[in-house]
Amino acid sequence: MTVESALPILSVLLPLVMLGSLARRLGAIDNRRRRGERAVVAVLVFAATTAVLQRPILASVVTDLTVATIVAAPGLIAAGRAVLRGRPRADAPIGSRSAARAAAGVAARLALLAAALWWEPPAGALGAWIGAAPGLPAAVALAAAITPHLGWLVAAAVGYVVARRLARSEPAAVDRHFALAVVVLLWAVVLVVGGRPATAAVAVAETVALLAALSAEKHRYTHMNLHAYDLVAFLRDRTALRFLIDAQRPLVVRMLGRLGLAFGLVGAVALVEPVAIGPTSAAWLVAVAAVLVVTTRRRLPLRDFLVHFSRPVHVARLFETVTDAGRAWWRGGVLEIAASPSLPPLPPFPPPSAPAPIARAETPPDIVLILNESTFPPWLYVDGACDPEVAAFFRSADGRTRGLRVETFGGMSWKTEFSAMTGIPAGAYGAFGTHVFHWATGHIRHSLPGVLATHGYRGAVLYPSAGDFAGADGFYASIGIDTMLDRAALGLGSDWAPDRVYLDRGLAWLRRHAETGGGPAFLFVLTMANHAPHDRRYRGDDAPPTEPIADRELDEYLRRLRATVRDYAAFRDALAAALPSRRFVILHFGDHQPPFTAGLLGHHTPWGSVPEQFPREHLAYRTYVAIDGVNRVPTIAPDLPDEIEIAYLGTVVLEAAGLPLDPLHALRRDLMRRHGGALWFADGGRLAAAINRRMLERGLLVRH
Numbered sequence: 037m038t039v040e041s042a043l044p045i046l047s048v049l050l051p052l053v054m055l056g057s058l059a060r061r062l063g064a065i066d067n068r069r070r071r072g073e074r075a076v077v078a079v080l081v082f083a084a085t086t087a088v089l090q091r092p093i094l095a096s097v098v099t100d101l102t103v104a105t106i107v108a109a110p111g112l113i114a115a116g117r118a119v120l121r122g123r124p125r126a127d128a129p130i131g132s133r134s135a136a137r138a139a140a141g142v143a144a145r146l147a148l149l150a151a152a153l154w155w156e157p158p159a160g161a162l163g164a165w166i167g168a169a170p171g172l173p174a175a176v177a178l179a180a181a182i183t184p185h186l187g188w189l190v191a192a193a194v195g196y197v198v199a200r201r202l203a204r205s206e207p208a209a210v211d212r213h214f215a216l217a218v219v220v221l222l223w224a225v226v227l228v229v230g231g232r233p234a235t236a237a238v239a240v241a242e243t244v245a246l247l248a249a250l251s252a253e254k255h256r257y258t259h260m261n262l263h264a265y266d267l268v269a270f271l272r273d274r275t276a277l278r279f280l281i282d283a284q285r286p287l288v289v290r291m292l293g294r295l296g297l298a299f300g301l302v303g304a305v306a307l308v309e310p311v312a313i314g315p316t317s318a319a320w321l322v323a324v325a326a327v328l329v330v331t332t333r334r335r336l337p338l339r340d341f342l343v344h345f346s347r348p349v350h351v352a353r354l355f356e357t358v359t360d361a362g363r364a365w366w367r368g369g370v371l372e373i374a375a376s377p378s379l380p381p382l383p384p385f386p387p388p389s390a391p392a393p394i395a396r397a398e399t400p401p402d403i404v405l406i407l408n409e410s411t412f413p414p415w416l417y418v419d420g421a422c423d424p425e426v427a428a429f430f431r432s433a434d435g436r437t438r439g440l441r442v443e444t445f446g447g448m449s450w451k452t453e454f455s456a457m458t459g460i461p462a463g464a465y466g467a468f469g470t471h472v473f474h475w476a477t478g479h480i481r482h483s484l485p486g487v488l489a490t491h492g493y494r495g496a497v498l499y500p501s502a503g504d505f506a507g508a509d510g511f512y513a514s515i516g517i518d519t520m521l522d523r524a525a526l527g528l529g530s531d532w533a534p535d536r537v538y539l540d541r542g543l544a545w546l547r548r549h550a551e552t553g554g555g556p557a558f559l560f561v562l563t564m565a566n567h568a569p570h571d572r573r574y575r576g577d578d579a580p581p582t583e584p585i586a587d588r589e590l591d592e593y594l595r596r597l598r599a600t601v602r603d604y605a606a607f608r609d610a611l612a613a614a615l616p617s618r619r620f621v622i623l624h625f626g627d628h629q630p631p632f633t634a635g636l637l638g639h640h641t642p643w644g645s646v647p648e649q650f651p652r653e654h655l656a657y658r659t660y661v662a663i664d665g666v667n668r669v670p671t672i673a674p675d676l677p678d679e680i681e682i683a684y685l686g687t688v689v690l691e692a693a694g695l696p697l698d699p700l701h702a703l704r705r706d707l708m709r710r711h712g713g714a715l716w717f718a719d720g721g722r723l724a725a726a727i728n729r730r731m732l733e734r735g736l737l738v739r740h
Contacts (some may be wrong), residue, residue: 058100061107076197078103080190084234084308097149187312190234190305191223198241202351205248211352214332218355219244221325228318231311238305242298248351249294253287260474260507262354264361265370269740360467369739370468370475371460376726382699382734400491400556401619401668401693402546404611405456406604408535409449410566411626412659413437414594417636422594429601432663434672439679440661441654441717443469446568446631450506453562453627455682457515458483459704460737461716461724473507475740477514482700482736484686485516488558491695494518494549495558498542501531517560521545534576535563535603543610550615565603566596570632589632611666619668621693625685626659661685663692677713683724684708684715700736703727 058078065071081102085095198219199212206212219240226236251262281288336356364370413430414422430437443463444451451462454472458480462469465476485495496519503509503522512520523531526541542561549557565574570589572581574596585592604624611620637653661680663670670692680688687704690697697705704715704727711718715727731737 058103061103065107073197074103074106076193077106080193084186084190084305094149101146101149187232187234187309190309191237194234194237194241195219195223198244201245206352208337210332210335210337214329214336215352215355217325217328217332218352221322221329224318224321224325227313228315228322230306231313231315231318232306232309233312234309235302235306239298239302242302244351246291246294246298247354250291251354253291260471263471264354264357265364265468268361268365363466364468370465371728371737371740372464372466372721372725373728373732373739374722374725375729376722379723379726379730380703382703382730382736384734400493400695401621401665402557403488403493403559403689403693404542404546404620404622405558405560405689406539406622406624407449407453407456407560407562407627408566408600408624409563409627410568410593410630411597411600412629412633413439414590414597416655416658417633418590422597426594426597426601429604430660430662432661432672433665433670434663434674436678438661438676440625440659440685441679441681441713442626442628442657442659443682443716444628445656446628446634449562449627450508452682453508454511456625456685457485457512459683459686459700460728460731461681461683461721463716463721464724464728471506473511477507477510479738479740480515480736481738482731483515484689485512485558487686487690487698487701488556488695489516492555493558494554494556496521496545496549496560498526498538498545498559498561499523500526500528500533500538500562500564519545530580531564532567532574532577532580533564535565535600536606538563539603539607540610543607543614546611547614550618563600565600566593566630568630568632570596570630589630590636593630593632608664608666616667620666621668621670621689622664622666623661623685623689623692624664625661629656629659661688663688675709677708680708680713681715681717684713700727700731700734703730 062071062074062078065074078099082095082099085098086092199216202212202215202219206215222243223233223236223240226239227233230236247262254260254262254266333356336352367373414426432438442452443455443461448470450473451469454460454476455462458476459482460476460480462472465472468475485493488495495517497512497517499508499520499522501508501523503520503524509520509522521541526538528537538561542559546557546559565576569581570592571585573583573585573592574581575583576599608622633656637656658679663672671694673691676688676691684704687697687701687708690701691705707715707718707723707727711723716724728737732739
């Protein structure tokens, strides 16, 4: 038998042998999903190369080489990361023996590829030889008939794979429908540009997979899913991009490697696929897909405020943020900034980011700021709902009670924290305010802790949750807090604990600070005892409320409030006894009202943490602020308004401690008096945006 006469047989046997070996390799993959994906890739690569080149042996070699590369890629990337770190591990996936085996396998496949290129005849001669083999002419004819439509078939197969992935990742049918509609729209747009359906499908599939991988990596480091504006922010802010490259070099290398493989795959498909549709026809597909996106978008439910911190990664929710990202890009950032000729410019002064202690005749008082979770004066809703001891808790040292206007209801305490620390209303971030810590970190150069540092203060935060929740640890470090004691550092096994636990930990920190000869201290304590739900009994320990109650939710709130009042009184007494030589200014305030007060306002829809369902009444956003002192009478101006907005709280703290106001705080003090305690709510945010402009001009914040 001559080589020529054996070619038809070899053209069948060799591909079968190689594909059988490939099937065994795929069968060794433990992960069922990955095994199925690799099998689909193998079928698509073999079908495409066979149909275009009509060289079965060459097609089988190319398929085997492609799948082998995909399977080995994770190990190669891990080995590359180890080399880049300069610390190759002994147990790295690519050791010396496995590297030698991999090199031998690559060499063998390359040799076989070269032999197939030289030995296997081109399409015309192969057709004559195959004609002698029984049954093969019909297969070749079928392949020839399928070839003109192969791009559409490949696009359909890739679309099926993407749809399966979305079915696993999306929480509900409406999310899957919206995500799939967006994928179809992206595919149609790419189709208009290139006219190659398979190429467009592979490009969109790789893009979606890459975005999902980026979101997973971001959540691993920040506990927040990818937002569409992240991509805009990194492209716009070169400093942030350089920081990402320096701080997360292995991650960047891994993502760039994945991007390179995606470009290679898309390029390979585009190289062999002919144009199958014109721009005009593809434009009709874009129009249909756009209608699908709009229709499915309207069917999506309202999102709760924890959506961007939840798992697993949802592609639909990433796509939802595109509109917000577009608006932020149009206005130049996530923070509202606007010019106002009526607002005088700030005089130049050194930013607090480079503090130099100010010489004073006497040591400034220590400052204790207490955020009481979900606490409000009960008489806002029910007359005579509290006894004299509770009523006294809400009064300041001057005998007056004052309201605090906050910007959230039922949750999102971090918005209140942010405004109190920076003097910037969280409302100035619009839709981005629900995750304001993430966007503001590293961009705020003027803050309450920073100003206090110029007076020699050392600051600490006692945080009842995990420090990385909502990005709190990074934010507080970026604004000048020296020490953050989160749930783990406090030695607590739960977010739940009575107020006395956090106040006792705060007293211990103040005592350690005083014993080491520290200067003035700034302590910010956050509590948890009155956190929702209030239709369950809280026993006052580290377990969340679970026992149903027959009383009204207001009664449970009052019961917990009385415990808060007792714990605060005990803290004041302990502070005076433990540190009699130090003077303290104390401000305690409520961060927002609990969810059950919506029912007191006549709203009977179930509370679902959905901002669009929050009450609109002014009363729902009123809590309280009380100014107190130990071993010192705080400074309270007689013209301090009876209700102030949360963004003015830092200015009130500085005034109460008798500290001089810098030009920005002096401006806020004047505006607070002029507008009756309102800032964001004075004119729908225009005044706040104008102050942001003045801060930007003086380098007190960075556009973001």
